[in-house]
Amino acid sequence: MDFAKKKILITGHTGFKGSWLTLWLIKLGAKVVGYSLEPPTKPSLFEILNLKEKIVHIIGDIRDEEKLKNMFKKYKPEIVFHLAAQPLVRVSYKEPKLTYEINVMGTLNVLEAIREIKSVKVVIVVTSDKCYENKEWFYGYREDDPLGGYDPYSSSKACVELLISSYRNSFFNPENYGKTHQVALATVRAGNVIGGGDWQVDRLIPDCVKALSKGETIKIRNSNAIRPWQHVLEPLSGYLLLAQKMWKEPTKYCEAWNFGPFEKDLATVREVVEKVISLWGGGKYKIEKDTRFHEAGLLRLDISKAMMKLGWRPKWDLDTALERTVIWYKLFYGNEDMFIYSMKEIENYEKEKKVR
Ligand SMILES: NC(=O)c1ccc[n+]([C@@H]2O[C@H](COP(=O)([O-])OP(=O)(O)OC[C@H]3O[C@@H](n4cnc5c(N)ncnc54)[C@H](O)[C@@H]3O)[C@@H](O)[C@H]2O)c1
Known part of the structure; x- marks a missing residue:
């Protein structure tokens, strides 16, 4: 299957990950419909790339059941x-x-809307690496480890996992595929995503870039916290x-999937900040x-399942991901055409064969 001419709905298309996904699907020739609130930040990647002109762009709230179903x-x-x-802890x-x-x-509203129409064949719900009960283990969480979540955000994403599991058993059961429904439903759990075009609050790279671009000191919390950093194009x-x-095979992959970096690309907050400062060419923190x-100290994902069963692999190591990210912001602040550059970035990623 290729995405050309496929009708694809992205909720959250005005956000950081959603904008990159929209751009990628435009590149692949898909017909994209986006349904979200207004871009959550200023500046915003969605506006910088002028994606509004290139898709069916709908401003709407996923809590508005009627509007969502009509869409x-x-x-x-x-x-x-x-x-x-709401993606912030x-x-x-x-x-x-x-x-x-x-x-x-x-x-739940998205799932109910899907139950009422026949067109939808594949549904991918983005939750988070934070959906696991975090035991501060040294080894990575596997997809069948217990769900949990200390803070309300992490817990809400664990709740989404349980919700999906119930809907998959009750309404979109792979065993009944082709009999009572035609929907393949999966969840995806990714780690801390970095890349050009994120200006969200309380996120490390945006905090660094906001400070560095104004010549200010970067303020960091939790400097020893270890996170699975990865470039945004990796999970996408x-x-x-x-x-x-x-x-292609609607009953085979209806489950949860981790998408994270290789083990060697885990790093502390402090290490990441020091690398960003060096790539930027100077700065203080x-x-x-x-x-x-409370914020988790250590969080790791086991990506063996996605590697073995999907043949997916991370392509850019942490140094490359940080380098690509800092170059993107430098070009943005230097008034480069970011639509052309970001398209090229996706092309470079697609062409990258080498598994580092
Ligand atoms: N960025 C990360 O590191 C990371 C890591 C793990 C999981 N995630 C998940 O990935 C997804 C995207 O995250 P992001 O980093 O792009 O966040 P973001 O804040 O940049 O984007 C969030 C998007 O959701 C939309 N939105 C928020 N509330 C809405 C509502 N009530 N109705 C309709 N739209 C609404 C916003 O308008 C925006 O388009 C989220 O589900 C998030 O939990 C992100």
């Missing part, structure tokens, strides 16, 4: 990538109810590959202790 009925998507979410401490309403009930390549496999909110 599904009108555009009849064949493949759905559900990314819309610290916001979830301040707005726990809102976080559950958007992440859990919003996803996994989502696209999974969608293709699910389209200071560590600010903030103990108000």
Whole structure:
């Protein structure tokens, strides 16, 4: 299956990952419909790339069940990538109810809309590496490890996993495929995603870039926390590959999938900041202790299943991912045409054969 002319719905298309996914699918010739709230940041990648002009762009809330269902009925998507979410841990401490309403009930609305139409064949729901019960293990979490989540955001993503599991058993059961339904449903769990065009709050690379571009000192918390950093194109390549496999063999891949970096590319917050400063060509950081909110110290993903069963592999190691990211921001602040450059970036990624 290729994506050319396929009708694809992306929720959360105005966000960081959603904009890159939209761009990639435009490149692949898909007919993209996007349904989201307004871009969550200023500047925003969605606006920089002027994606509004290139797709069917709908501003809507996934909590608005009626509007969402009408949109599904009108555009009849064949493949759905559900990314819309309240994606921030610290916001979830301040707005726990809102976080559950958007992440859990919003996803429920998407599933209900899919139940009412016949066009949708493949659904990929983006949750998070934070959906696991984090035991601060040294080894990576596997897809069948217990779900959990200390903070409301992580817990809401674990709830989404349980919700999907129930809908897959009850309404989209692979055993009943072709009899009672024609929907293949999977979830994807990725780690800390970096790349050009993210300006979200409380995220390390945006915090670095915002400070460095103004000549200010970067403030970091939790400097020793270890995270599975990866370039945004890595998990997106996994989502696209999974969608293709699910389209071809709809009953084989309806489960949860981890997409993370190789073990050697785990790094602490401090290591990442020091590399960014060196790539930027100078800058300063200071560590600010903030103990108000619990944040995980160590988080790793086991990616063996995606490698073995999908043939997916990370292509860019941490140094390359950081280099690509810093170059992107430098070009943006230097007024480069970022649509052309970002398309080229995707092309470079596609061409990369070498597994580092
Ligand atoms: N960025 C990461 O490191 C990371 C890691 C793991 C998982 N994720 C997940 O990936 C997805 C995308 O994250 P992102 O980094 O692009 O976040 P983002 O904040 O840049 O984008 C979020 C998107 O969701 C939309 N949205 C929010 N609330 C909505 C609502 N009520 N109705 C409709 N749309 C709404 C926003 O408008 C935006 O388009 C999220 O589900 C997030 O939890 C992200």
